[in-house]
Amino acid sequence: MDFTVRPMKTSDIPDVFAIDKASATLYWPERSYHFEVEKNDASRPFVAVGSDGEILGFIVFWLIIDEAHLANFAVSEPARCRGIGRALLMQGLKTCYSGGARISFLEVRAGNAPALHLYESCGYHTESIRKQYYQDNHEDALLMNLDPEDYEKLMKEETI
Ligand SMILES: CC(C)(COP(=O)(O)OP(=O)(O)OC[C@H]1O[C@@H](n2cnc3c(N)ncnc32)[C@H](O)[C@@H]1OP(=O)(O)O)[C@@H](O)C(=O)NCCC(=O)NCCS
Numbered sequence: 001m002d003f004t005v006r007p008m009k010t011s012d013i014p015d016v017f018a019i020d021k022a023s024a025t026l027y028w029p030e031r032s033y034h035f036e037v038e039k040n041d042a043s044r045p046f047v048a049v050g051s052d053g054e055i056l057g058f059i060v061f062w063l064i065i066d067e068a069h070l071a072n073f074a075v076s077e078p079a080r081c082r083g084i085g086r087a088l089l090m091q092g093l094k095t096c097y098s099g100g101a102r103i104s105f106l107e108v109r110a111g112n113a114p115a116l117h118l119y120e121s122c123g124y125h126t127e128s129i130r131k132q133y134y135q136d137n138h139e140d141a142l143l144m145n146l147d148p149e150d151y152e153k154l155m156k157e158e159t160i
Pocket of ligand 1: 024081083087112115118
């Protein structure tokens with residue numbers, strides 16, 4: 001599928017919100033995206049856009065000194081398994097690395113196999129487990145890290 005990845009704009013927010021709402025039980029309110037795009041200096045939000053201009057997915061990283069926190073991430077269901085998620089993740093990680101990040105953190109549901117596969121294939125590993133963390137179904141949360149040596153290796157290996 002033909003797509004490009006670029007920084008998220010205010011005009012993307014209704015489509016981004018719709019993808020988040022369709023993808024997650026505990027989705028962000030629309031105003032959170034306005035804060036990320038318009039106010040949060042630490043935010044590095046990106047969208048994937050199809051050749052027809054359709055928003056296909058998004059990712060939000062927070063760059064906090066030398067840490068890249070993956071805050072939110074989804075690809076619209078019909079567009080999944082075509083490399084869009086990987087491209088968004090790499091764009092976020094590369095941008096944060098250029099800004100000084102040397103380690104990355106995220107949190108994922110223990111049963112989210114597609115996301116877990118993607119994160120592990122990029123070098124993230126499970127650092128700890130928060131038992132019954134999610135309020136909707138009491139699923140465990142895995143706290144995953146991309147350690148400095150794995151982050152650096154990924155940046156050297158991958159090209160966008
Ligand atoms: C996780 C998600 C963003 C992945 O997006 P995607 O565009 O489908 O991912 P990609 O096509 O780039 O796949 C990348 C890798 O993910 C893994 N993957 C993707 N879908 C998978 C599936 N259904 N089962 C197992 N692994 C899968 C594979 O390892 C794949 O590697 P490959 O490129 O070698 O095949 C997408 O499934 C999604 O939006 N899920 C719902 C929201 C969500 O879970 N967000 C993450 C919250 S932490």
